[in-house]
Ligand SMILES: Nc1ncnc2c1ncn2[C@@H]1O[C@H](COP(=O)(O)OP(=O)(O)OP(=O)(O)O)[C@@H](O)[C@H]1O
Ligand SMILES: Nc1ncnc2c1ncn2[C@@H]1O[C@H](COP(=O)(O)OP(=O)(O)O)[C@@H](O)[C@H]1O
Ligand code: SF4
Ligand code: SF4
Ligand SMILES: [Mg+2]
């Protein structure tokens with residue numbers, strides 16, 4: 001077996017001098033804006049959360065709610081037209097002000113990312129093996145033989161059969177699921193302590209999705225790696241995370257330990273996301289509780305609660321005042337709503353709107369069977 | 379051969395569409411070999427029914443849909459629409475059936491011509507077939523836009539890139555429905571959408587189906603989505619049929635091991651369901667260039683036996699209305715090994 005020249009062995013003895021528990025990542029009031037010809041896009045607007053070593057947090061919300069920009073803001077992977085504020089602490093060190101060059105040390109060895117579309121993040125004209133080895137050699141200055149052996153071991157560990165042959169193939173020769181496995185192998189190559197998986201399975205079909213999510217979970221546990229799992233589907237994170245943050249219009253609207261989020265849902269947006277998923281247990285042709293409309297334009301988000309225009313509970317107060325993130329009874333559970341789901345105020349607000357046939361924002365709302373339907377056509 | 383047979387077909391007089399022994403093959407590059415995309419598929423759809431076609435990527439769902447539309451015509455097999463053989467239609471009959479069958483595609487944005495205005499995209503069918511006068515056409519376009527939840531006054535002059543994925547899918551639906559077809563083949567119309575928008579489009583399809591008396595073939599890889607809209611479900615694997623039945627029966631008592639796997643792959647929004655405790659298959663779908671002998675699912679099936687390699691299972695009725703192509707169908711309540719159980723024949 002060939003020897004590496006210097007540097008820590010990828011992903012093995014890195015725990016020697018670091019504690020095994022405690023806080024790994026602290027995100028405090030992160031704000032990210034983009035300067036565009038249309039004006040400032042308020043993509044992330046004051047997001048805070050903590051992540052402990054070896055834990056998994058799910059970030060959930062519809063397309064355009066700021067999930068990807070949040071991940072990129074933490075990793076310092078933002079384009080030039082972005083302005084970032086707030087603080088990001090990794091292992092007690094402030095990295096929120098670090099520039100691309102300073103962050104390069106962190107990418108790969110400390111934190112890594114798996115993207116939604118593996119085809120656009122893999123280099124199409126470079127063999128799969130070389131793409132894995134490139135990152136290893138950049139960070140560890142290991143010999144070519146050592147890098148090749150490690151690449152082979154990695155591909156095998158992410159469940160790629162005939163790994164030796166696959167090393168020499170190009171991305172277009174692989175299926176979508178295989179490509180995502182390669183992306184995961186690249187992300188894991190340098191033994192990161194934190195993995196961002198940004199909609200890693202959205203482009204895949206359900207059977208492959210289940211395989212890839214299992215693989216991520218298995219690797220995360222074996223390596224005692226923390227993970228941020230980003231998705232638009234609450235079903236994807238339900239059985240696979242410790243905590244969940246639900247994002248809407250660049251803000252966290254509800255944050256809770258996973259079980260509590262599902263059992264004691266407080267925010268109407270979380271409830272709406274949950275209800276829009278077709279359930280196998282429901283008879284076929286059940287009407288789905290769709291959320292009418294789409295998230296607001298982040299160049300000029302409305303005053304008041306950002307969800308008001310689509311919320312079946314909305315009252316006059318929601319149009320003018322923005323609710324703050326307040327703690328629920330369960331430790332670690334917080335939400336941003338004046339008329340929370342399941343509360344007396346919430347029940348009354350919904351009943352008032354149903355009786356009036358519309359909410360304070362003029363959104364039509366009615367019951368059809370069990371379903372609360374909003375909007376005009378469906 | 380794996381998953382062939384016609385036991386599940388209903389009387390020809392009762393159905394709007396009947397497809398028998400459909401075979402579609404493509405050349406596999408310059409190798410001289412063939413891609414066996416669809417191999418002896420039979421199915422039928424009653425008027426007013428929604429037939430769900432489900433299976434993982436590459437199993438031949440889109441190819442089946444396109445072959446029904448004769449785009450391109452299948453290598454062999456019959457497609458009977460209202461009792462008439464699609465391959466043998468005269469010019470005028472062809473014209474009529476072409477307006478009676480429409481297709482909606484998966485990728486909502488790229489399936490619409492980016493240079494054309496939304497109203498022209500929706501009106502295309504009316505103009506090609508010269509249906510009504512210009513003002514009549516305009517009224518129809520506006521009504522259709524309203525019906526799918528678009529604002530004709532504000533939005534008729536816009537182009538596809540100014541719309542979200544969900545809105546583009548609404549435009550596709552309007553374009554398909556406006557010529558008053560009898561059958562619409564929806565090829566993964568919601569797979570590219572967020573769950574919230576997916577629910578809007580599923581509700582809209584159901585509503586349009588009732589309002590315009592449509593018959594639908596609904597293609598998807600997510601059995602929960604298919605179950606929500608369908609009256610009858612066909613589960614496909616590698617160009618063959620595995621199981622046919624009503625969605626509620628298939629959900630409660632799946633008889634084919636692959637159906638069980640598809641059910642267990644659906645992410646459920648319930649933290650008490652542990653994903654690691656659900657049935658899984660190993661590996662990937664084999665190449666359709668050299669599909670496995672016998673039952674095509676055998677290389678990934680945890681129940682596979684020697685017989686499965688030698689003999690293709692035939693579709694048979696195992697209880698009224700439920701049909702399965704498997705030598706060893708699941709008994710009621712039978713589960714599969716959970717931890718990536720590998721096939722003895724793999
Ligand atoms: N024009 C073509 N030339 C060669 N092979 C093709 C062609 N069209 C489809 N195939 C192959 O036929 C098989 C079935 O493809 P099809 O697109 O019908 O699958 P599908 O079930 O619709 O999958 P998906 O979920 O990915 O849309 C696949 O192996 C595919 O690669
Ligand atoms: N480079 C950029 N320039 C301008 N706006 C951007 C840029 N990247 C993202 N945005 C905007 O930021 C918002 C949040 O985007 P994103 O984080 O990608 O959403 P999500 O990942 O939740 O779908 C969107 O309004 C998006 O259009
Ligand atoms: S009830 Fe009011 S504050 Fe709560 S989510 Fe709805 S609009 Fe926002
Ligand atoms: S038991 Fe045999 S016939 Fe049935 S699905 Fe498995 S491999 Fe096919
Ligand atoms: Mg994103």
Ligand SMILES: [Mg+2]
Pocket residue numbers: 439440441565566
């Ligand atoms: Mg397809």
